[in-house]
Amino acid sequence: MNKSQNTIPVGDEIFRLVYESPASLPGRNKWLTRDADVRKIEELLGMPTDTIGAPLWVSGDRKRCAECRRETNWLDIVSSALEHVHSREMIARVILGEQKFVNTEAPRAIADLKCFQCKAAINNLRSFKCHNWAYAMPAMLKVLQHMNKA
Numbered sequence: 591m592n593k594s595q596n597t598i599p600v601g602d603e604i605f606r607l608v609y610e611s612p613a614s615l616p617g618r619n620k621w622l623t624r625d626a627d628v629r630k631i632e633e634l635l636g637m638p639t640d641t642i643g644a645p646l647w648v649s650g651d652r653k654r655c656a657e658c659r660r661e662t663n664w665l666d667i668v669s670s671a672l673e674h675v676h677s678r679e680m681i682a683r684v685i686l687g688e689q690k691f692v693n694t695e696a697p698r699a700i701a702d703l704k705c706f707q708c709k710a711a712i713n714n715l716r717s718f719k720c721h722n723w724a725y726a727m728p729a730m731l732k733v734l735q736h737m738n739k740a
């Protein structure tokens with residue numbers, strides 16, 4: 591079984607509902623991945639700085655790691671995913687690509703999620719959202735070519 595079985599591709603219509611209304615995300619809090627961490631994600635994925643221009647939303651009942659108080663965001667998701675099944679390319683495609691993912695099951699759906707800072711298990715995230723980066727296709731291809739060479 592695939593660990594990300596609860597993360598399913600969704601159609602434009604459903605995605606737009608979530609995309610346009612962060613208020614509809616599950617959980618008590620909704621917040622954006624801070625810029626400094628987006629830059630770290632680019633670094634982890636071997637991307638040039640500022641490749642990711644879209645806001646990376648997360649939502650959950652608690653914003654912070656219970657152990658070290660780091661604000662949980664996409665950096666934790668990406669760094670955790672890199673330790674498991676996903677390749678850098680797969681993650682780059684998810685972040686930059688046309689495919690949209692909405693996590694449908696909470697709160698255990700995001701499996702094996704660990705804090706980027708202290709590696710404690712994170713179980714408070716309810717959803718994470720990738721955005722359709724409309725102008726990204728040529729940029730993405732470039733990034734993927736670059737990454738394949740790395």
Ligand SMILES: [Zn+2]
Nearest residue numbers: 655658705708
């Ligand atoms: Zn932590």
